[in-house]
Amino acid sequence: MPNFTLFIVSDSVGETAGLVTKAAASQFRHDLESVSIKRFSYIEENSQLEEIVFLAKQQQALIVFTLVKESMRDHLRILCEELDVKSVDLLGPLIDEIGNQLGLEPFEEPGLVRQLDAHYFKKIEAIEFAVKYDDGRDMRGVLEADIVLLGVSRTSKTPLSQFLANKGYKVANVPLVPEVDPPAEIFSIDPTKCFGLYISVNQLNSIRKARLETLGLKDDANYAKIARIQQEIDYFNEITTKVGCEVIDVTNRAVEETANTILKTFTARKAN
Template identity: 65%
Template sequence: MTPLTMFIVSDSVGETADLVAKAAISQFRHDVDTVVMKRFANVDNLKQIEEIALLAQRQKALIVHTLVKSEMREGMAHYAMENGVQAIDLIGPIVDMIGGRLEESPFEEPGLVRQLDDDYFKKIEAIEFAVKYDDGRDPRGILLADIVLVGVSRTSKTPLSQYLAHHRYKVANVPLVPEVEPPAELLQIDPARCFGLVISPEKLNFIRKERLIALGLKDDASYAKVSRIEQEIEHFEKVVERVGCRVINVTNRAVEETANIILDQIEQLK
């Protein structure tokens, strides 16, 4: 496998360049961790640019950058060419195009997209809420949540909660097990804001076995047996019928797909 090193360079935190680079890499490698990615954040002078270009030459790295100041972008182009390094400017061409259309000059202030506005605070609040009320830790969160997820263990409740939190929704998730009576709060909420996550016994059997192996345990524990899984799903079906919520089969769905189904329904309630 051909090795690849990428330098992510930004005059802010570098999240944008990092995400774009990973999206591009994923078209060639399913595991983006096989690519060495080094982030250079808060780069604010030409001396740093020169040093990064020299280092990229030594390590035969590609440079991907989101430098908003024209002086810095020009410096990167100069030093990259001088050192025979490939550098991709992700933001410059777009800024120039928009500036031409608006007939305005850009602010050239790093980090504006991350200003601490209401939207940003709502996202942080939602993420903290999802952590606090994850895995049924506190049933009081069910009544405070915008969205409630229920399901048996290993049906992607936690990653789905975090994904929805990034869309600024407060999410509580509740695991359902036959031996534990579901929280009374589940029967007090609007069923349209509650979603049951179900998965095929075969798929869940595989996932749970892999989970046990990853923990260094034997994969023949009751937790991973099909008979136990079927018992849990039967209990799940009884609970969601009482709640009256929508059930989504997540067997062959990515978290993003499930989230879109939920968001579509929630948006209709507004």
Template identity: 60%
Template sequence: MRIFIVSDSIGETGELVAKAALSQFEQVYHKAQIKRFTHIDSLEHIEEIVSLAKLHGALIIYTLVRDDMKQHINLLAEKVNVEIIDLMGPVIKSFEKIIGTQAMQEPGLVRRLDEDYFAKIEAVEFAVKYDDGRDPRGLLQADIVLVGVSRTSKTPLSQYLANKRWKVANVPLVPEVDPPEELFQIDPSKCFGLIINPEKLNSIRRERLKAIGLSDDANYAKIERIQEELKHFDRVVERIGCEVIDVTNRAVEETANIIISKRQEYLRKK
């Protein structure tokens, strides 16, 4: 028994279904010959495949999504008496009826959607792994590096960017701790310093201390301490040579859009 899998993508779905069905026929399962015809994008290809199927007595299973190609292969197969099965058509028609929208008829979308999903998962895992300066080696692998003093939204921003499929690492800057050397080895264009108004940061830190049950007059929230940290921040970002973004009155989404725009612009120019 011969089976031709005809697909405008890679034909994986058709082959899996064919094998699943064949498994119910033990006497032919290991004898059946399955051949994939992938990335079929022209009517001429279809004509050649139907001719081969007629010659070899093959069954055609197809997962084409374009109406013109489906109509063409059905007409040709009927004309030369080749058995043919449309795997996707009935499912798509039912979806169109339920959803009330026409299918896009664009090949290979499921693979692209899957790749997009896994790229997002990988970026989110990366952001978690290299959050808060946990492992400086991540700085060399990151698409974007964020630096800033405590409570400048580095972590929420990292997660937001990760959901846009950017691999992000962030480093907290504290006067008593030397920044990792990797920070000065990266391309400055992928690094962004996050600056904030001292009074605004003072308010944020005081609220944070109260939220965790501590006194809001701790050194962490004192304006003198904040100014010391911001001076240290200035020295570090000047040494890196990176761009600085004021996040004082910006939502995470707004800051992220600025960063994405600048990164995309830089990458286009490369």
């Protein structure tokens, strides 16, 4: 697939246009390595549009835009026609049709969806929560969390916490180390909101060796030795059994796959 450049132009953050564009581009290449996506957010002036279209002409980019003001959409279309730049209006046609159906004029105020979407604010709060209570920094998070993750080092606790946080769930994760007593809080919470992350000894050995090499250290450190890893896994099994939580095997599983398994179980339990 040849290299291809996409410009995302928005009078707000541009998150919606970015997601839709990536979804479309992924139908042609899963890794998107050959697709360059550049975002231009909070565009409010025609002069900004003129600069963007000129740059798109130079780079032979496709412009994908979400602009709520009709005057700016029209100006951008005219600029693209004059410079022979391809563009796609994601928002305009939908705004026009909804307006026709309702018999109303749009507000044309950028960012209104942020004000109306409570889920957005819930997601931001959850992301901040995941950062604050990452890696057992503060055990109060265990009591306040929607989901608690338990696991030894390098079982993707942090990226999994962030992924779930982006879904709006408050997540705290706790590292389990044989030499350190587990926090008392994990034994007092509802075990149904707690998930243990198990990984095979051999895969964890490979992951830890790679981590040491990345840090410029020798891969024969105790941290990556099979005997040490087995000791940690045994301790993990002991603690998760005592907690009574569900254990998920994350060996050779992507973060997204593990997250979906957790959410499926978590939502099913809440429904009962």
